[in-house]
Amino acid sequence: MVDTMSNGSMRALVVDDFQTIHQIMRRVLGALGIHDISDAVDGEKALEVLEKEGPFNLVLVDWYMPVMNGLDFVRAVRARRHHDSTKILMVTTEAEQESIVAALDAGADDYLMKPFTPEMVEEKLAILGLCPAKG
């Protein structure tokens, strides 16, 4: 079992083909007390990391990536039932209503549109029960 409430032991995986997003997420999650962070540059690599280094409490995944896109990644993870307790947050520039519905249908737990602010990430994590709500 992974302890989901104390951020110190939280493990996160950031999946994005842009290094800048890895860096930004490290900083944003770090400020929330989450320091155990792995990253991957596409869905296929992320699946490998997930199997080798998992389980993770949280996966943040971009939509558009080479090799395996975020939506296919979410489907692949959800098809493997042993990651059911891992929360998946899609983080993407894709902002169409149908896309959000598709991501949730595929098994994403929530959806964050780029560009985002640190507060938005914090609020999403609070909704997912991964960090305490402010206030």
Next chain:
Amino acid sequence: MKPENTNYLRELVRSATGIVLEVEKEYLLEARLSPVAHREGLGDVESLVEMLRMNPDGVLRDMVLDAMTTNETSFFRDLHPFDALRQTILPQLMERRAETRTLNIWSAVCSSGQEPYSLLMMLSENFPELSSWNLNFLASDVSTSMIERARAGRYSQFEVSRGLPASFLVKYLSKVGQSWEMDAGLRKAVKFQVLNLVQPWPALPTMDIIMMRNVLIYFDNATKEKILRKACGCLRGDGYLFLGSSEVLMGLDVALQRTSIDGSWCYQPESRTPAVP
């Protein structure tokens, strides 16, 4: 700025909204009113004040007051009050009101509407049986432009990214161009009204739930007391009042008792007769 102009603006803001601008916050006048002066072709804040003096009740006054009030809000702000309402308070109130099937809810500082809509989405999601109840939902704010925005229920991508679960976003809002529009049914379920908490209140139904979050911080203690006493007066004996998470009643003489429910502070009228064990 000339001191008499600074004083004029402070007094205008205080008398109209109750908001007391501390001396160290005076820079806010310049910072927030310069854009208004520019937009209205008045050059600087000094000339804006000259215009105000000539026409103190016009649209310029509303623009100034809007610029000087902080409208910052978000969906499901602080989360805990919504947990308390969902897990404990609403099941309890619905059991107690089963006979009349009536609930009166007031979001007393609704800003651009995120707070009342969050509540409504939560109600619709968790208590579908309320659709056959008499739900009187009032949402008010001192700012006309905020009430108009809340009534329109249109939010930018930035605003819907603050605190709103994506499942609610796609279920209760629809994308229209670059913005997101609240479901028409939810918009119709709320009565939006301009209401100034520091002026006489209109007749209000006795409330079961009052949300008055993140506004008292701007008032002095005497004003806080006056408002809270009035709120208490229109709250049912077993009703609940929510304040902002950083707002406390310390040092205020009001007949409210604080309880902690599901991680949130809330307030109930003090019972006049002590409970018999």
